[in-house]
Amino acid sequence: xxxxxxxxxxxxxxxxxxxxxxxxxxxxxxxxxxxxxxxxxxxxxxxxxxxxxxxxxxxxxxxxxxxxxxxxxxxxxxxxxxxxxxxxxxxxxxxxxxxxxxxxxxxxxxxxxxxxxxxxxxxxxxxxxxxxxxxxxxxxxxxxxxxxxxxxxxxxxxxxxxxxxxxxxxxxxxxxx
Amino acid sequence: xxxxxxxxxxxxxxxxxxxxxxxxxxxxxxxxxxxxxxxxxxxxxxxxxxxxxxxxxxxxxxxxxxxxxxxxxxxxxxxxxxxxxxxxxxxxxxxxxxxxxxxxxxxxxxxxxxxxxxxxxxxxxxxxxxxxxxxxxxxxxxxxxxxxxxxxxxxxxxxxxxxxxxxxxxxxxxxxxxxxxxxxxxxxxxxxxxxxxxxxxxxxxxxxxxxxxxxxxxxxxxxxxxxxxxxxxxxxxxxxxxxxxxxxxxxxxxxxxxxxxxxxxxxxxxxxxxxxxxxxxxxxxxxxxxxxxxxxxxxxxxxxxxxxxxxxxxxxxxxxxxxxxxxxxxxxxxxxxxxxxxxxxxxxxxxxxxx
Numbered sequence: 001x002x003x004x005x006x007x008x009x010x011x012x013x014x015x016x017x018x019x020x021x022x023x024x025x026x027x028x029x030x031x032x033x034x035x036x037x038x039x040x041x042x043x044x045x046x047x048x049x050x051x052x053x054x055x056x057x058x059x060x061x062x063x064x065x066x067x068x069x070x071x072x073x074x075x076x077x078x079x080x081x082x083x084x085x086x087x088x089x090x091x092x093x094x095x096x097x098x099x100x101x102x103x104x105x106x107x108x109x110x111x112x113x114x115x116x117x118x119x120x121x122x123x124x125x126x127x128x129x130x131x132x133x134x135x136x137x138x139x140x141x142x143x144x145x146x147x148x149x150x151x152x153x154x155x156x157x158x159x160x161x162x163x164x165x166x167x168x169x170x171x172x173x174x175x176x177x
Numbered sequence: 178x179x180x181x182x183x184x185x186x187x188x189x190x191x192x193x194x195x196x197x198x199x200x201x202x203x204x205x206x207x208x209x210x211x212x213x214x215x216x217x218x219x220x221x222x223x224x225x226x227x228x229x230x231x232x233x234x235x236x237x238x239x240x241x242x243x244x245x246x247x248x249x250x251x252x253x254x255x256x257x258x259x260x261x262x263x264x265x266x267x268x269x270x271x272x273x274x275x276x277x278x279x280x281x282x283x284x285x286x287x288x289x290x291x292x293x294x295x296x297x298x299x300x301x302x303x304x305x306x307x308x309x310x311x312x313x314x315x316x317x318x319x320x321x322x323x324x325x326x327x328x329x330x331x332x333x334x335x336x337x338x339x340x341x342x343x344x345x346x347x348x349x350x351x352x353x354x355x356x357x358x359x360x361x362x363x364x365x366x367x368x369x370x371x372x373x374x375x376x377x378x379x380x381x382x383x384x385x386x387x388x389x390x391x392x393x394x395x396x397x398x399x400x401x402x403x404x405x406x407x408x409x410x411x412x413x414x415x416x417x418x419x420x421x422x423x424x425x426x427x428x429x430x431x432x433x434x435x436x437x438x439x440x441x442x443x444x445x446x447x448x449x450x451x452x453x454x455x456x457x458x459x460x461x462x463x464x465x466x467x468x469x470x471x472x473x474x475x476x477x478x479x480x481x482x483x484x485x486x487x488x489x490x491x492x493x494x495x496x497x498x499x500x501x502x503x504x505x506x507x508x509x510x511x512x513x514x515x516x517x518x519x520x521x522x523x524x525x526x527x528x529x530x531x532x
Contacts (some may be wrong), residue, residue: 023357027183035357041208058323060444061356061437064518083516169381 001031001056003138004063008049008080009072009093011042013034013136014127018070019050021153022131022138026054034061059114066090068137070130072113074099088100089137093126109176125167132171143172181359186324186349187212187257189360190283193328194255195220195229197335198368201254202231203243208295209351210285213257219239231518237262241269244280248273249389251377253335253368257283259351260293260301264309270344271310274406275391279338279345279376283331286350286436288485288511297351297437298511302489303476305346306465311401315410317345318464319418320435324360327353330462331361341413342376344350350485375396413466420468421460424450428457430527431475433482433494435461437514442483445520456524464490472497479527480504483520485511 005022009015016037023035034053040046051063065085071077072093083154084090084103092101095114111133117126135146150168154160182189191213194202202217204210206509210276217231234240240256247254258266263284273280284305305318317337327349334345371377379387393399423446425431430449434442439460449456458489459480472480476499482491488506495501507523509515 020357024183027359033183033358037355038296058443059515060441061352061358062441062514062516064448064516065445110340 001054001140002059003054003067004085005051005052005054005068005070006051006063006066006080006083007070007072008047008076009075011039011044011046011048013048013072014124015070015072016048017048018127018131019052021149022134022141022146023052023054024149026138026141028145028149029141029175031055031140032058034059036061044076047079049076049080054138068134070134070164071097071132072126073097076157077101091130091133093130111174111176113171116174117167120163120167120170122163123162127168128164129171129174132168133174135168135172181361183357184324184360185212185357186327186353186355187285188216189324189523190327190331190347190354190361191216191220191257191415193363194281195227195361197253197332198363198366199253199255199335200227200229201244201247201252202229202249202256203234203240204241204253204256204258204480205234205237207237207259207262209287209354210257210259210262210283210349212236212354213283217402222369227414227468237265238269241266241280241282242272242284245269245273245276245278248249248278248280248338248376249276249378251371251374253281253339255281255283255335257285259285260287260289261291261306263301267304267310268309270316270346271308271312271314272391273344274310274314274316275312275378276389277342278389279335279342281334281338281345281347282346283349294512295351296512297485297514299350299436299438299485300487300511301348302484302486305348306467306493314341314406315465317341317343317413317466318348319345319409319419320348320462320464321353322436322439322460324353324356324358326361326462328363332366337417339374339376341409342480343409343413348436350437356437407469417463418463418466418468418470420471421462422457422471423460424455424457425459425475426457427455428478430457430479430481430524432456432458432520432524433461433480433490434458434484435464435490438483439484441515441517442520444517445524448517448521449524453526461490467493467497469497470478472499474499476500478503481523481527482506483523484508485514
């Protein structure tokens with residue numbers, strides 16, 4: 001088993017945190033995991049991207065093709081759509097990405113993560129909703145492990161735990177087709 | 178088997194250095210090495226029982242010289258830096274070499290020249306391996322390719338530095354430094370009394386004095402001084418070559434790569450094998466001394482050297498192989514790292530024999 005993931009957005013959207021949380025859960029599920037972040041020199045508003053590989057054996061931390069790609073802004077789409085696997089799933093935050101992807105990938109999902117976050121009650125939870133949504137495509141990482149890692153990542157701000165668990169569930173339960 | 182933890186390269190490496198008995202850290206923060214000084218600064222405050230000292234110098238020039246001064250007392254000391262900072266430290270590396278001082282330096286490569294960028298590169302191979310400072314000196318250069326190896330070679334750097342009383346450079350890069358993966362942290366290394374180490378300065382008492390000398394007192398004497406250094410480098414070259422080989426038995430194409438690029442190549446090799454292409458790999462771990470002997474006696478094969486630079490290690494490979502016309506190069510200039518699929522495409526261009 002090998003899954004290659006690429007998540008990309010703008011600094012502050014929580015794409016890197018989303019990736020790290022997923023990795024922590026994948027480790028608990030017993031897989032080999034590598035996480036490599038890429039970001040610019042800007043303190044805020046720069047590009048942020050991460051490569052994640054979840055596998056049984058030791059693999060290159062640099063991905064060849066994304067089985068799952070999460071895109072939170074249009075520049076990310078332009079930069080990384082060429083790395084999309086034809087048979088994979090491309091997930092776009094439709095509130096922020098209007099561009100039509102140029103890719104052979106058939107499975108493109110446009111999900112309004114930002115709108116959903118406002119409905120959940122906090123626009124900052126868009127990344128956690130996206131994590132919940134992605135979890136459906138990675139059944140080998142049990143949902144409960146991911147929820148436990150979301151909880152752990154907010155250990156310093158326990159008041160925010162219920163909100164974020166709700167956001168995670170909202171993403172996980174969302175059906176788009 | 179100990180506990181595996183999911184840690185970042187820089188942080189796991191810093192913890193391994195502390196456990197190797199390196200209680201003195203001098204540095205100036207620079208991406209992508211900044212988590213190392215940050216880790217030491219925190220450890221100094223949070224683990225007072227371990228007696229850790231962290232000093233943020235005003236520049237890398239000072240940090241490198243602080244390392245030189247500290248190791249002259251027999252204590253273990255290090256600094257970590259990247260590109261521009263590594264350049265600033267080169268004068269001190271030359272002096273440490275002359276003074277037989279076992280300083281340990283981590284260089285986390287990022288693409289230059291100039292300020293460059295902050296992502297992965299291997300563009301400082303020449304600077305690390307061929308000597309960025311002045312004079313006929315050599316430093317041991319070790320190149321890990323996983324977080325686990327980063328930790329193990331971090332500890333080994335201190336052992337080798339003291340064994341040969343010579344600076345050691347641990348050559349990391351932005352991918353290894355920023356990457357998180359599972360690692361079993363190495364344990365604590367028991368330390369002798371620093372003052373009892375042969376590299377510790379001694380001026381008085383019953384023992385033979387030990388002085389640090391970096392300048393000559395005559396042309397004949399300086400020739401002898403340098404001859405002694407060269408004899409030491411010969412000893413190191415004979416004893417400290419490190420490399421790994423993969424699938425060489427039937428390989429038609431042999432990838433040659435180090436550091437994070439070797440990690441990419443390992444996956445590319447697997448993909449090629451699945452397609453029936455006979456591909457192997459030689460992975461230099463010690464870049465100096467360069468593992469010439471890994472190439473000895475291999476004829477009639479193609480060597481594909483893959484680097485994150487315009488072609489630096491490839492020159493050493495050409496010196497090591499039987500026929501330099503067998504050597505091909507694939508490189509990216511840093512910032513973006515080729516994927517296993519990109520390397521596979523290069524292998525296919527060379528036409529590995531399919532069966």
